[in-house]
Amino acid sequence: MNLKANISNKVFAFDNVKEVLAKANEEKSGDMLAGIGAASASERVAAKLVLSNLTLEDIYNNPVVPYDDDEVTRVIYDGLNTTVYNRIKNWTVGELREYILDSDTDDGRLKQLGRGLTSEMIAAVAKLMSNMDLVYAAKKIINQAHCNTTIGVPGTLAFRNQPNHPTDSIDGIMASAKEGLSFGSGDAVIGINPVEDNVETVARILTTVKEFMEKWKIPTQNCVLAHITTQMKAVEKGAPADLLFQSVAGSQSANDAFGVTAVMLEEAYELAKVKGTGTGPNLLYFETGQGAEISLDCHHGVDEMTMEARTYGFARKFSPFMVNNVSGFIGPETIYDGREVIRADLEDLFMGKLHGLPMGIAPCYTNHMKADQNDQEIGTMLCAMAGSNYFMGVPGGDDIMLSYQDTSYHDDASVREILGLKPLPEFEKWLEDMGIIENGRLAKRAGDPSIFDK
Amino acid sequence: MVLQVTKTNNANYQTVISVGIDIGTTTTQIVVSRITIMNTAPGSSVPRMEITDKEVLYRSQIYFTPLKDHHIIDADAVAQIVLREYRVAGLTPEQVDTGAVIVTGETAKKENAKKIAESMAGLAGDFVVATAGVNLESVLAGKGSGAAAHSRDKHCITLNIDVGGGTSNIAVFKNGQVIETACINIGGHLIEVERQGDMITYIAEPARAILRECGLSWQVGDRPGLDEFISAARLMAKSIIESITSGDISPITGELLMTPPLKLDYRVDSIMFSGGVADMIYGDSRPVSVSQISEYGDIGPLLGWAVRDELAAAGIVPEKPGETIRATVIGAGAHSVDISGSTITVDEAALPIRNVTVVSPFVKGVPEAGGEITAAVHLAAQRIISDGSAQYVAFAMDGPAEISFAAVQELAQGIAQGAADFISKDKPLIVVVEKDCAKILGQCLKIILGEKGEIVCIDQVVVGEGDYIDIGKPIMGGRVVPVVVKTLVFENTATRKD
Amino acid sequence: MAAESQMEQLIVENVMKELAKRGLTGNVSPNQEETTKKAARPQPKSEPYRESGDDPLTIPEITGIWVPNPENIEAIKVMKQATPARIGLYRAGARPKTGAMLKFMADHAQAMDAVFLDVSEEFLQRMNLFLVDTMAQDKEEFLKRPELGRKLSPEGERIIKEKCEKNPQVQIIVVDGLSSSSIEANVPDVLPALTQGLTAAGIRVGTPFFIRNGRVGVQDHVGKVLNAEVVVSLIGERPGLVTADSMSAYIIYSPNEKTVEADRTVFSNIHRGGTPPAEAGAHLVDVLKRILKAKASGMKLNQ
The missing domain is CATH 1.10.220.70 (lyase)
Known part of the structure; x- marks a missing residue:
């Protein structure tokens, strides 16, 4: 050497x-x-x-x-x-x-x-x-996975509809969810970050979203991004969850800080198989991001990119349906500006895919970073070209609960049109039946959230 | 059956038991419901308590309202009904946290209506309040029938009309909020008939106008034919339809309206009928003889059929509500109580307070200058003192234009000075603001008043001049107080169309 | 073939005519050029800028519903009441409409300014707050090195020892954190409400001051230096696009080496659209009374 x-x-x-x-x-x-x-x-x-x-x-x-x-x-x-x-x-x-x-x-x-x-x-x-x-x-690299639908199909680009609300108001969540669906966002998952990490809230949101999916026959998955143990308790009590979520990191000490171990994730997977509503075989959803270990002071003197790669090495053991990278979310002490976040997004997408993971990216930024909408849009277009399976979808790009900016419902539809990418097959059919898309473009009814309130 | 009255009580989650008692023209009913209050704010925020669920636990059987004669309610018999139903439900007055007694329809016109309402409220539980008034009846019926929820869920305008024994109460809801109310003095029990027979046993005053209009000169003891009955019912039905549709109001409808007619300067999406007569409206049988229709001792069923025919003629297809005959009592039981904002200032010893007269000192919002505030509050306080009728008074206002510390301080000074003559040891200063500022306003008031008097300063409650409120003891770890905003309009004391 | 070449000919002729009209080819008579110019070509106005007397433009509001002929406009109204999210604003193709884009940019600009600009000197003077620094030299260092914002500079420590009352029951500090604008928006109402309520309750309140480039943890340092029983930080939250003016109150009872984050009691979302600042100040008085009585804050208080 x-x-x-x-x-x-x-x-x-x-x-x-x-x-x-x-x-x-x-x-x-x-x-x-x-x-x-x-x-x-x-x-x-x-x-x-x-x-x-x-x-x-x-x-x-x-x-x-x-x-x-x-x-x-x-x-x-x-x-x-x-x-x-x-x-x-x-x-x-x-x-x-x-x-x-x-x-x-x-x-x-x-x-x-x-x-x-x-x-x-x-x-x-x-x-x-x-x-x-x-x-x-x-x-x-093409990595597919299947829960209720298949993600990562070549020529497709999916989205997580992320209708968060600052007080977990069901009406508020559903308002944004409808807006997103009317833009064709939500084929990856309809996933909500709750403010309150308790069983009652998780169960309430899971049930509401699931009922809506059933009423409108929407081919997708639901998920509430609370701590995995909270979701497991909700599922034990009968709440309908297609995917179970957890944030993971690249060192044991950082995972300890997140309150998660390999054994726990295996248990979660088993529970999802036995009591979840997802078809599988891929039933987990992970989020990761460069800098998590450093901000938790659990980095062992290892750089944040290598730590991120190790996170993927850990994640692949559990055959997740989706892994989402949110490097831009953590803050300027780990990713300072637009240039750094674009680089991190591309590194993470490549590293995750080479690990065999069905990767998606959230090319996002916070308001205390030196980054803006243009940086985010560049990152999004590049990641789409690099074959990201999916992006997030947030109303107007502004997550009112987590107070950061991520790809918007508009961005989602735009990237599909720019690169000629389609929604996941079953979802595309649904969008066409609903009159939301037509010939690969948004149709007249697209952008009207009240099509679900006829 | 014995009711399982389970209650949960901690600072973030609490259930309260609420009782509704409706003493109506024809029937008297009781329901018991459980109201869930939760802190819906994230853990790191200042708490925000909200009513998150209302569930009806028990419905009593339906009693005929016991009357001594046509002017006096049989107080003992009503009390027996309440006690009996509590026993059946396995409920004691101590378990009841709140609720409302409402005396409705023709019964509200009885001489002892007010006394009955108050004594039943006392019997039913510590914070069960007495209420009356046709507009309140209309709102509670519309909430209890499910019309309010329907308008909220379907994002539409829903009109509910509760056709009872004495009155038909109309409330229009848009997105869950009431936008208009009205009431017409038509009901199924205005003409009483011998049960399973055909002899007229009573004709209430409003029905005389109908008969006059039909050219019928019935007297008690008459046995008119079915055709005559139908013609009277048809005219009543026509008036009901006129009162809920836009178009000209005939003189007879105008005469029977107890309130100004609905403005209806909007499109109504759905119409719902509740009340005892409603089931006939949604049914499909037809009358063949008088004795067949008189099973309840009145012309109610006939009125229902007539309304159904008139609706069909007008091309109106009514929506069926979730509740019909129990709409008003459920409204009283589950929808009468509300809670204050979650940052308030109250001296607990001063609560509960009942029958607080509301005055609005500021016509056009709170003035900026302290002097003007003082003058307006003083004027309002003087009006009440000189009147001498009100035991407790609440000063109601929307709050300062901008909730700054300086503006709140100014307001507190103004109120304290303006209400100075009114404050005493045994009469707390009660202030009800709409905007979220009762904590700081209360703090300022307390500092100014010192030991001079107790303070009850609550927010996020909307009340206006002429309302009455009852304020309960604090719940949810002392953070909020239950509030019932009500009217106390007993028909024998109130003037019509006011 | 013949038809095709004829068509081509026609197109070429039309293009040449069009170019001629625009004066882009040489073979047009000057006279002709003059007349076509006058007739077809809009003339740029070369007038100098003059004050028009119009009010300055403002950023469009996004409270309205921009969906043309929606299925159910009432439903969208209710949705918009249910969430501050940017919904019902429709689209231009798949992109946002111009008004929505401008509003987003304006909100982001406000958020960035909240983070990167300092609280003004004029404000501190008006509030009668003196300024001390942390170990972070400037905003960039403050953002990149969180630990520096948790400690007062040696000079800062010296100043507070000199100017502040020692051993207070409650020490209030104002800290910019991640939003200077939240400090300017809320402190004028929270601080007097809080001080008034505490003083009325007979609680000894220390000398309040302002800390620049500070983080939550700096309250531990202040508490130790001044030997305060309780320290309350009024600190700017990380701004979002809905509001850049949200402030939090962090409260620590008797901070020491063993203090952990769970020991802090926190109230967030203090701003005009959340808990109004004056109301929050009065609420904090109650909380502080409870903390002083229980001699604990954070999780220990709730146990």
Whole structure:
């Protein structure tokens, strides 16, 4: 392992793989907050150079958090396909990049490759990729999943209808949900973040949405994004949930802070199979984001992008229906501006897809970041080009409960039209029957939430 | 059957038991309902208590209203009904948190109506209030029938008309809110007939106008033929239809209206009929003989049939409400009580207070200058003091134009000075504001008044001059008080069409 | 073929004529050019800008219903009452209408300004609050380094030791947090209501002051320096687009090294559209009385 590099007659030496990974990262405020980011542009390039020459075996032998100390590392290593790994362990990270980008490397080969890569390897190669590289590679990978409907069908783009309300008012939630449906948003899931994390609220929202879905025969899934244990209690009491949700992170200590373990997620999956209303086999919904571990001070000196990759390594064990990345949600201490968030979104989409996950992205921003609507729209278009399975759908782009900005119902419909993408097949049929879309475009009735109040 | 009166009580979730008693022209009924109040604000916000659920737990059997004669209600018999039903339901007055007794229709005109309402309220529970008034009846019937909820759920305008024994009470709801009320003195029990027979046993005053208009000169003891009965019922039905549709009002309808007619300057989407006569309107049998229709001792069934025919002639298809004959009593039981805003200032010892007369000192909103506030409050207080009729008075207002600390302080000074003559140890200063500012207004008032008197300052309650309110003891960990806004218009004391 | 080339000919001729009209080809007589210009071409006004006397433009309101011929307009009205979300504003193609876009931009601008601008000196003077800094030098550092906003600067610590009454029962501090505008919007009503109520209850209130670039945790530092029994922070919340002016009150009883976040009692959503600030001030008086009596705040208070 050569951990030294000469850039413009200056020699940079790194102590270990973890440091190389951190310093090879594109600039992110979270890495600087943790004191592990590159101090200069030259040092960053030096780290990339060193990284490009490391073999996959070097990375395998140096997990950023030790196997014995951390459940996430154990899940990643225990789930690795050693046949694939043994075949490629002598490749350098630079060679891995070229193999991924190679014209002959198709979806099938990439899926197989992903099984033999640890999360650190996937993070490593993404650090050697430009934004266009990331789009180019991510676009090749098609990851589908099935709950009540199939997500990730080539040529489709789905949306989570996210009709949050600042006091969990059922009328308020349903008002936004109707607005979203009238724009064709909601084929991924109708998913609500509740303010109050209690069984009563979760059950009430799940039931209302489910009844609405049944009344209008809407082919999709429902979900309430409370803590998973609250949802499980609601399901035990008979509340109808298609998907169970949980936020997950890339270290055991961060998952502890979220109050979640691998065992708990397995139990949730079993419960969803036995008592849930989703058809499956994919019954879970995860959210992740770069910077979560740093903001919780559970990062072990590891950069936020590598931690995010490890999150995907943990998530893939549970075969989720959807994984949604919300890197832009956490705040300026981890992602400072529009440039950083666009980069993070593209990294996350690529890394998640190479992990075999049905990825969606929330190219979002908060009001204390140096970012605006234009940054978000650029990120959305790029992620759509890179084959994101879905985006969020928020009324007017303004989430009035979580106080941040995300893709709007309008953006959803726009991206579909720009790139010629369609809603998920069953949902498209429903939209056509409702007169919401016609020939792949919004029809006259689209944008009228009162079509459900005839 | 024994009612399981389970109650939950903590600072964020509480259920209260509410009783409704309707003493109507023909029938007397009781319902028991459970009202759920919850803190709907997120944990980190200032609490916001709201009524989240109303559930009817028990419906009594339907009694004929016991009368001593045509002028006096049989108080003992009514009390027996209440006690009997409480026993059947397994309910004690101590378990009852709130509710309302309403004396309706012709019964409200009886000499002892007011006394009966008050004594039944006392019998039924600690915070069960006595109410009366045709507009209130109309609103409660429309809420109890489900018309208000229908208008809210369907986002439409729904008209409810409760055709009872003595009156037909009309309320129009838009998106769940009442927009207009009216009442016409027509009901199924205005002409009484020997049960299963055909002899007339009583003709109430309003029915004489109908008979005069039909050219009929019936007297008690007559046995008219079916055709004559039908012609009287038809005229009544025509008047009812006139009162709920736009178009000219005939002189007889005008004469029988107890309120100004509906304006109806809007489109009505649905019409619902509730009340004892309603079931005949939605049924499909036809009368063949007088003795067949007189099973209740009145012409109610015939009126129902006539209304059905007149509706068909007018091309109106009525919507069936969730409740018909029990609409008013459910309205009284489940929909009469409301709760105040969740940040208020009350001296608990001063509560509950009943029959508080509401005065509105400010005609056009609260003035900015303290002097003007003082003058207006003083004037209102003087009016009440000189009148001498009101025991308790509440000063009602919408609140300062902008709820700033300075404006609230100014308002508090003005009220304290203006009401100075009125405040005493045994008469709390009662202020009811619409805007969310009772906590700070109460704080300012307390500091100004010091030990001079107790304060009850509540918000988010809308009342106007001429209303009465009852204010209960605080619930939900002391955060809110139950409030019943009511009218006390007993027909024998009130002037018509006021 | 013949028909096609004829059509082509016609198109070319029309294009050339059109170009000629616009004076884009050379072979048109000057005279002809002059007349066509006058007849067809709108003339740009070259008048200098003059005060028109019109009122300045304002950002469009989005409270209305912009859906043309909706199925049920009453239903949309009720929906809009049920949520502050941006609904019923229809679309231009699949994009937002111009008014909705401008309103969004204006709301975002207000939110950004709330975060990135400072509370004005004039405001602090008017409220009689002196200013101290935290360890964060400026807004960028404050945003990127949360821990710096949880500690007073050495100078700040010196100033409060000098100017503030020691050992108060209740110490009120005003902290910009993530919204300077929420401070300017709410403190003028919360602070007097709170002080009046506490004083009337005979509670000893310390000397209030303002902390720039501060976070919630800075109250622990202040509490320790001044030996306050309770510290109340009036602090700006992270702004949303619905309002940038929402403020929270965080209350800690006897902060020390073992203080954790769950020890704080918090009331959020204080602004004109939420809990009105004067009302919130009076409510806080009740809460503080309870905290002083129970000698605990946060989860410990609720136990």
